[in-house]
Amino acid sequence: MIKPRVQIILLLALLAGFAVWWVLPRPAPPNPCDSLLPTEARVGVDFDITTEGIKVKFDPGVKRSPASQAALKAWLECQRRPVTLVNGVDFSAQPIGQLADSWKGDSDLRISLIPGADDRVLNNLKIGPAAGTKQEIIGEWCTSNSAACVKCTPDRLTEGTKYVEIELEPNPPAKPQKMAGTWAGSPAGVPLKPWQLVGATGERIFYVCASQ
Structure with missing residues (x-):
């Protein structure tokens, strides 16, 4: 049988060990x-x-x-x-027109969509999901789409690029695709934005370039 004094010593040692464990930095649990x-x-x-x-x-x-x-x-x-x-x-998949609209007051990078033969397709070309700097995301998107669907000016973005123009190539191989979720619609009397395509059952639609 452990004597009371020994029990007290063991208890104090245990408390001291716990205090050291609590104070010292510990590795974070796996994420x-x-x-x-x-x-x-x-x-x-x-x-x-x-x-x-x-x-x-x-x-x-x-x-x-x-x-x-x-x-x-x-x-x-x-x-x-x-x-x-x-x-x-970082942002989820969305039409390029929606992204351009959300960045229109941005001093880091602004996107201008140049009107052409089919603004419906241009405004609703899919971009994302993506995460990174604005220049690298748009630069990669322009590079992956430029041969078939869009022309970007400048055609190569750098970290110092502040403005880019995007126009649709003639006869782009773009196909409509449903977006995730549904669209509640705009209030009465408020027209939809050019990048807000809605199907008959309330689904949002964007266009996917065949090169993606």
Whole structure:
């Protein structure tokens, strides 16, 4: 039988050990979202992860591949803590006209859609989902679409690009596709935006370039 004095000593030692464990830095529990983020996707991206939230800082001078952009977007969507993006954006799949409208007052990068033969298709070409700097996202989108669907000016974006013009190529191989979710419609008397295509049953529609 352990003597009372020994019991007290053991208890104090246990409490002291717990105090040391509590005070010293401990490794964070594994984050299941990290499996979505390949090592290559970390190139040019700094993560500051705390219990309060996550700060993601994009280096505009580093070019990330389309796979990296998609991986980063999936990783951001997986998080359940607040995420702050520095020098970058992330967004879901949407029409390019909608993105241009949301960036119209932006001093970082503005998009101008040049009217042409089929503004319905131009305004509703799909972009995203993506995560990264605005210049690399739009630059990659223009490159992947330029041969068949759009012409971008300038045709190569750099981190210093502040303005880009996008026009539709003649007879683009673009096909309509349903977007996720449904559209409640605009208030009575308010016309839909050019990038708000709605099907008969309330589904949103955008166009997908055959080269995507």
